[in-house]
């Protein structure tokens with residue numbers, strides 16, 4: 474199946490909400506420069522979203538690009554190697570997209586880590602703050618088997634609040650975090666430090 478490019482270029486239309494290519498002069502990350510460049514190519518910076526002062530990194534063009542998407546999923550799978558985790562936890566919302574593809578490629582399953590109030594059965598929850606506000610994440614209390622090795626995936630690691638809350642949920646639910654994979658890390662926000670000593674794998678670090 475060939476996807477027709479909608480032909481929208483950064484800078485088309487009114488400025489507000491269009492986005493500009495992210496500034497990654499020498500792209501680097503934990504899977505090497507080529508993978509980092511493949512991510513950077515499809516990231517748009519959206520100023521003042523969702524609130525004034527925040528530059529939002531929009532990865533939806535990366536998900537929509539067939540080569541880009543395949544490239545990043547392959548890089549995550551390759552990094553972790555066979556039999557290094559039992560299940561993939563995807564963080565709502567964009568982490569779901571990555572988790573499903575990684576799980577399919579590795580013959581594992583997906584556990585959704587959801588925003589509060591979305592899961593139908595008994596949950597455990599953890600609240601946290603991020604660049605723009607506070608939120609609560611939940612998993613079903615029986616989401617993980619005891620000792621199950623969990624790969625946690627998301628699109629962006631910024632302050633690390635979201636990932637750290639997920640770490641606590643996995644551990645409280647009886648699992649153990651084998652590692653984190655993100656497509657984009659905002660290194661200046663030092664989220665990685667909050668997750669130490671668990672391994673963090675970022676395809677592009679800005």
Ligand SMILES: O=P(O)(O)OC[C@H]1O[C@H](OP(=O)(O)OP(=O)(O)O)[C@H](O)[C@@H]1O
Nearest residue numbers: 565566567603604630631632633634635
């Ligand atoms: O490292 P942190 O500072 O915690 O930020 C990272 C989180 O922020 C974004 O999600 P967001 O909370 O915007 O939710 P959404 O995916 O539902 O839009 C992103 O997808 C990560 O989950």
Ligand SMILES: Nc1ncnc2[nH]cnc12
Nearest residue numbers: 528529530603604629631
């Ligand atoms: N600047 C940002 N862009 C995209 N997702 C984010 N999550 C937290 N900060 C973010």
